[in-house]
Amino acid sequence: MSIVERIVFELGPWSWWILGLILLALEVLAPGTFFLWFGLAALIVGTLALFIDMAWQVSLVLFVVVSLVCLFAGRALMRRSEDDTDEPHLNRRGERLVGREFVLREPIVDGNGRIQVDDGFWRVAGPDCPEGTRVQVDRVEGAQLIVRPVDGR
Secondary structure, three states: OOHHHHHHHHHOOHHHHHHHHHHHHHHHHOOOOOHHHHHHHHHHHHHHHHHOOOOHHHHHHHHHHHHHHHHHHHHHHHHHHHHOOOOOOOOOHHHHOOOOEEEEEEEEEOOEEEEEEOOEEEEEEOOOEOOOOEEEEEEEEOOEEEEEEOOOO
16 A cells, blocks of 8 residues: 555545645636636535545545536536626727727728727728728727728718
């Protein structure tokens, strides 16, 4: 029997708690909600193992099953929480500008120009237009806005 097997055998259900705490510590060091679900599953299996006597093979299978349940439930929870916001484009500033109209500060020459949005400037791409032309933002590609001229109103 190796030293690791002996420690796990002597600690019994507490080894699941130790594994769970190590995984949660890894989550703190490398955030991304990946180790969180496995750590939570290890804590659940450790708690069950305290009350129910089970072979290590059964507890290992239970850990895999509970890990998958926690992982899928966590992903569904995270996906739903992303949709429940009053600022869906908070960290995607360019997408907030889609559909808005602006005046060109520099002409679009060879497909490239600039517009002023509030106190900043954005690079734009579109058909060649003179300075002062009203343009509408159609979409965002990286840090560049794709625009088209707006018919005179």
